[in-house]
Amino acid sequence: MSTENTTATAAPAADSRKKAPAGERVADWADGRLGIYSLAKANMRKIFPDHWSFMLGEICLYSFIIIILTGVYLTLFFHPSMNEVEYHGSYVPLQGQLMSEAFNSTMHISFDVRGGLLIRQIHHWAALIFLAAMFVHMMRVFFTGAFRKPREVNWLFGFLLFVLGMFTGFTGYSLPDDLLSGTGVRFMQGAVLSVPIVGTYLSMFLFGGEFPGGDFVARFYSVHILLLPGIMLGLVVAHLILVFYHKHTQFAGPGKTNKNVVGMPLLPVYMAKAGGFFFLVFGIIAAVSAIATINPIWALGPYRPDQVSTGAQPDWYMGFSEGLIRVMPGWEINAWGHTLVLGVFIPLIIFPLVLVAIAVYPFIEAWVTGDKREHHILDRPRNAPTRTAFGVAWMTWYFVLLVGGGNDLWATHFHLSINAITWFVRIFFFAGPVIAFIVTKRICLGLQRRDKDKVLHGRESGLIKRLPHGEFIEVHEPLNKEQLHTLTAHEQYEPLEIGPTVDENGVERKVKGSQKLRAKLSKGMYGEDTQIPKPTAEEYKEITSGHGHH
């Protein structure tokens, strides 16, 4: 299609009476109805900057497409029904067992449909990788400050995609109605039940009666294949449109400003790169799926509420909620004939808070800085120490909870006591983020100091020179102009000052509480000891003028 466009613009000049080639006629036909020429003109030369971390979002997009394609294939064979049937497929150890039609049809897909198991495994591996890629993509955006104006809405779209991805994954994991996923659904139902007053009603509503009932697979099915993916698809399109509209961010460097984008055009460079990358992603996911088993439902067996297995964990993206519940003490309040199960309800409350903590940070930062300008140049993480430290603290929090979610496997594989791990998680749920914050901030400041030294004194060359009077010095090579620019391109915020609250006449000025809080946060984020003042031109001149060494 793209090549036809270029010939279309070039051909008429040569001979207008000759009949145009077929491709051109098709393109003309389409242009008359869809306006593709102007669209192409506007977007074909769209510039994208080059950096490996800008391709993380592509991994998300491609794995999402792979999930949709394989999911469609799976729907052709899956029966979302909980009617009880007897198994008579080709897997021997389940012969004659009673199971739901959902489980039976998943067994059928795995053993008796051509390519069924591979497609199932691609679908499931791609889902795990999709969520992992979204997590890494989100962290890339976070640590480089790519969420700043004008991209706050897109940050939220991305965050929503991650959360919806979690729930789409959870509902999909529940569909085969195997012993593992059934335990997961039971876990979720337990969490719903712990909600005061409405919990039991909600549970009855969700499951159409007592758990497990005969409805939830069919209900989860329409949520999993229609509702959530539909919303996600819309959000993905909106996300991409906004990426186009805002243009891509870029790292600071010579020639790169807030008003331009330095990189390669969409066509042909990125079309080829992105197209090729899609097949690489598909290939790697297919290879992983061909090599390693995922969710071997035949080994897990069909779900029965009276059975359970150890090692019953959700897929990794729900692991932190498992961690929350595993390490929470089993507190209960019994009063007036009612039970408030704090041991489940508190984790249920913390679950969304963990996610929201990272989602709201950009808005808090924008409020504290009061910065209304657009930012298209990315920060290096070290140059925003508080933000970086906050991000690492959050990831530590998340990881500590993941450890809690897999506490039994940590215990068996590292020969530890599960109780010790649980206590470790309980303590580091609070202490871990604080330690991570402090350590990360110190590392960032150290890196800033090193950058400053490099700018002012040059790069350590490793050459040792002996001076006539016997002193040894190391020769430092000055950086070139490009490197100097890159290392000093970042801005540094000044902490917000409220100013004197009493004027010269002794009249008190009222300061709102929110403003006081803002000033305090600002001092914490940009005040003393939160950044190393970057070298000024005067400093540089003073040091580099005259002596060859410092």
Add this chain to the structure above:
Amino acid sequence: MKKLSARRRHPLAAVVVLLLALAATGGLYAVFAPADKAQADETAQSLAIDEGKKLYAVGCSSCHGTGGQGSSDGPSLVGVGAAAVDFQVGTGRMPLQQPGAQAPKKKVIYNQAQIDQLAAYVASLGAGPDIPTKKQVSPEGADIAKGGELFRTNCAQCHNFTGEGGALTHGKFAPSLEGVSPKHLYEAMETGPQNMPSFPDTTMPEKSKKDIIAYLDAVNSEKTESPGGLKLGGLGPVSEGLFAWIFGLGALIAVAVWVAARTAKAKKS
């Protein structure tokens, strides 16, 4: 007679009389006691018990007491039966290497003959389950699917879906069942070693035990096929998640770095 009466005040006289009396009692008992066992078996059995007792005195008595009565360091062995000894010593769990949350499986240090002797001695202390016969533990003719159902109902909550093992509290654990012989599986169910509950024939009949052994033989032995590829330990979503992050996303990021590094150079465009 004179000789005898002359020596009746000899310091060893009492000992001699006692010995004679004991011999007489023993002899009379041997004559009049009901002969309820085959003679040959009896001697072989008592020989085994004797040998077992010697082995016991060296290897076990420091914790379980000189007569198997138990001590502060080890439980009483009266009534645990031969099956328990065959399991604990036959899997290397006993003798214990060091005190701890639970005795782990390790190198077996007695040979089967010695284990049988130990078992005979411990069985002589009090009635308990016997070592099962080959026929009892053979998975042949058993119902694998039924065994799976029984396994998921009774065993999976500690040992995992297919017997890969799992954690218990305070460093205790349910071990992996991979490579455990049918005899030891049977004995473990019967005697409930370490932290495991016991499933005697009254709660789980012999037939059900065979079904479970057959199920494990089908899903967790070297002949088990893994239709989906690598099993990743058969541990469920935790190992799958690790694999997805390290090998799935890891490979994708490596490829992204590679693609980004091989770009069209600026001068070409």
